[in-house]
Amino acid sequence: MKYLVLIYGDDSWTGSAADLLAVRELTAYKGELAASGELASSEGLTLPGEGRVVRIRDGVRVVTDGPFGEAKEQLAGFFLVDVTDDERAQQIAGRVSAIVGDRVELRETVLST
Numbered sequence: 001m002k003y004l005v006l007i008y009g010d011d012s013w014t015g016s017a018a019d020l021l022a023v024r025e026l027t028a029y030k031g032e033l034a035a036s037g038e039l040a041s042s043e044g045l046t047l048p049g050e051g052r053v054v055r056i057r058d059g060v061r062v063v064t065d066g067p068f069g070e071a072k073e074q075l076a077g078f079f080l081v082d083v084t085d086d087e088r089a090q091q092i093a094g095r096v097s098a099i100v101g102d103r104v105e106l107r108e109t110v111l112s113t
Helices: 017-036 086-100
Strands: 002-009 039-044 052-057 060-065 074-082 104-108
Touching: 002 086, 017 039, 017 074, 017 086, 074 086, 086 104
Parallel strands: none
Antiparallel strands: 002 074, 002 104, 039 074, 052 060
């Protein structure tokens, strides 16, 4: 069963000791999940202001620079894990939440191969 652990954050990244510690801990946990065979993929994302929205309008591609929404929290990264059951996925999401010091969203994928 594949699950996506969505990590949220805001644009308050400062490179502080706490920020760097969280990155080191997430990287270490990524290594643990890879070693256990449970990690399918994991990436951090650029700040929302560096993103773009791409739409097709009347057959023409229209690209708009970010930021996009009024939401305080934006998607900051993810872990895609392949685990035996929902309980294990919740354990992983809980550990990621503890590392980042905030909530994470856990969603099962559909139509996975």
